[in-house]
Each structure stands twice: as C-alpha cells, then as structure tokens.
Amino acid sequence: MKDVGRKALEAEKAALKLANVSEEVRNEALQRVAVEIEKNCDKILEANEEDVDEAEKLLQEGEYSQAFVDRLKLDEGKIGKIAEMIRSVSGQEDPLGKTLDVTELDENLELYKVSVPIGVLGSIFESRPDVLPQVSSLSLKSGNSVILKGGSEAERSNSVLFEIIKETTEEVGIPEGWIQLIEARREVEELLEMDDKVDLLIPRGSKSFIRFIQENSRIPVLGHAEGVCHIYIDKEADLEKAVHVSYDGKVQYPAVCNAVETLLVHSEKAPEFLPRIAEKYEEAGVEMRGCEKTRDILEKWKVGKATEEDWKTEYLDLIISIKIVDKLEEAIDHINNYGSKHTDSIVSENKNRLLTFLESVDSSSVIANASTRFSDGYRYGLGAEVGISTEKIHARGPVGLEGLTTYKYYLIGNGHTVDTYSGTKAEPFTHKKIKKDWNKKKSL
DSSP states (O other): OOOHHHHHHHHHHHHHHHTTSOHHHHHHHHHHHHHHHHHTHHHHHHHHHHHHHHHHHHHHTTSSOHHHHHHHOOOHHHHHHHHHHHHHHHTSOOOTTOEEEEEEEETTEEEEEEEEEOOEEEEEEOSOTTHHHHHHHHHHHTTOEEEEEOOGGGHHHHHHHHHHHHHHHHHHTOOTTSEEEOOOHHHHHHHHTOTTTOOEEEEESOHHHHHHHHHTOSSOBOSOSOOOEEEEEOTTOOHHHHHHHHHHHHHSOTTSTTSEEEEEEETTTHHHHHHHHHHHHHHHTOEEEEOHHHHHHTTTSOEEEOOTTGGGOOOOSSEEEEEEESSHHHHHHHHHHHOOSSEEEEEOSOHHHHHHHHHHSOSSEEEESSOGGGOSTTTTTSSOOSEEEOSSSSOOEEEOSGGGEEEEEEEEOSSOOGGGGSSTTOOOOOOEEOOOOHHHHTTO
C-alpha cells in the first residue's frame, strides 16, 4: 500500500496535468461518474449498511449521537441526489481560464490576470459519505487534485465511492493519481505537515476536529468550526412567515450546520408568535430552552431554562434556545456576540429594518424572510459546495467552484525591457484597463 507521501506526490504531479485538461473532458468524466454511481447504487448501499450497523452499536454504547448516525446513512434517494449534484457540477460554467482583468502597461505590453486551479486539495471529513463525491466533483471541475480522508465510521461507504470515481474518471482521460484516499489516523498527521505539496485543507466535522486541523498545520485551512445560526422574529414580522421559517430552520434537517439553534423574538411579537411555534415544535419533538420571559409566555409548554452556554451551542439536534429581545439592535448584538458568523436570518415586513439587519450582522450569509437552511452551495446555484467558510479570506459562505481557484498573471510583451521605464529619461507606463479575452490571445 502506498504511504501518504507517495500519494501526495502523485496528486501533485497529476495536478499539473489536470490544470490543462479541457472542460469537455472534465465534464464528460463527471457525467460518467453520475451514471456509474446510479448503476452501483446497491453496492454503495450494501457498504453503507455495514457502516451504519457498526455505528448503531456504538450509539447504544454512548459513543455516537443519533445525529451523527443520521448523517452517516445513505438511501436510494440520497444516491439519486448525489448523482444529480455531480451532473449539476458538470453543468456549471468553467471556472478556469477566466479573464479577470487586463491592463495595458504600454503599447504591445499587456498584463492578463487569469483564473487557474489552486493545485492539491486535502479534504478531511467525518461521518457523511456524500461529502466524498461532492468534494471530488468540485475538485475535478475546478482542475484540482484531491486527497481525501473520511472518518473510520464511513470507511466502507467511502471506499466504494472512491473506487467508482477513480476508475471512471481515469478511463475518460483524467490524469492518474488526481484523486487519492487515505484511511489511517496517522496519515492525517503526516498530511498536515505537507505544506510543500498540499495547497489547501478543507475539513468537515465537529468544532474540536476543525480546531485541531487549524492548529496543527501550516497549510491554509478553509472551513468553519461550527454553525451557531439564528432566526430573529421582528416586531413587524408576518406571523405565518415567521412560523414557517422558524419551523423549517430547526426541523427540516436539524443535524446540519445551517440549522437554526437560537430563536430571537421581539418582545412585541412574542405573546402572539411563541405559542404558535411552540405548538409546532412540540409536535415535532423539539426540546425548547428559553429565557425567563419566554418561559413565562410558554408556561403551558415544557420549556427548560436557557443558560449562558445555550446561546453559544451548536446542538445539531432537535433542541432550540429561545430569547426575547426588546430591540432590533439587541438581536443584532446578540448574534454578533454569540454567533459563529455562519448564517443568520430575519423575518420582517419592514424594509428598513431588514436592511439594517442584513448590513449589520457579520455573518457569511445573512437572510431576509427565508430559512437558514438555504445557506448551501447547491441551493445557491453553485452546483455543490466543499464547505461553508466563516473566514473572510480567501472565500466566504458556501464555497463552490470559484472558491477552488486562484489566479496567475500572464505578461505578454514584444522585446520590452525595464530599462526603458527607468532613469531620468524613463518612458511612462500607460496602465490602461482594456477589454480583451485571454482565451482569444492564447494563439499568440
């Protein structure tokens, strides 16, 4: 078996070739992968069932949470969505070779800024096996090699998906070695030290897991440590919208990072709104934890006492904390203080209050009159996402194809020398922005 050093070297060599593979070949490879995943649905589910069986044993022993096991499970519907996602990525505009800027330095001396792949990506993730085809597809479309490390709990599922993607893409003409899979925990530690071969790390998992990656590598890290997301129900909110958005944000799929964890409610709206949403939450089995004012209004419901810790907790479960605020500014301050800069939403019919919220909340996605669950690469039209970044450099929010590219400069001259533009008789630069396309210039 190849060690991680050999795999990283192969990925690095493949990346140099993959950067020059045509869009047509990359798209064909993705289309073929989607077909093969559908054809091998039974094989994938069989492997996944073995993973889930092992996980449920550990759930009974208290090692795993139910939310963790739920994220691990695949079914025919999820397999279909994986194939659909891959086709969606293939249908996205090519992120490579885009002319980002052109500057004329002088006559016949032109500087092109053009999008190119980052190089070698390292994706380390826990639990969800659908992450592997998602990250692989985005990596391939954006011309990057990728080294994948899934959690041991999904080892069988990941192995089958990896083999399908590897064999199918290489048959189409994608450079051998562009996709690699590592499995041992020690290999992760080795990978984190390979800043000479790996250009970007993309971790997906728990807060402690991502912190570990960030603190133990010199490789740039893209991602978020947690998703403490909020929905604020303004005093001028439409009651029906408020109930629907708050219910969807918590119940539709609670085990993901863009699910709402804290509900903030304006004091003028609380007496009317809280009983409505509490009834819906109770029917769905949501555990509610509230401030004293919330508990007073919801005395007929079983509402636990919210602590300071609740305001900064990512539950990833059917649990929600509720707080009543007296002002819009109080809601904004609470979010900026306790939130994780992930996704936060407001429900209001007042445009000025909407704008104040949107422009004042410091999160990667800020939403008006819609569920936090929309914060997702596929739903944003990115085809898919490698993750959601709460950092501000180099990508923010759901990161799709463009977030996996960088750029390089091409300077095209005609015997020009710096000496011409130096000294007492220096010629001036024109530094004029011009409209030209690098793809049309490539014939030189």
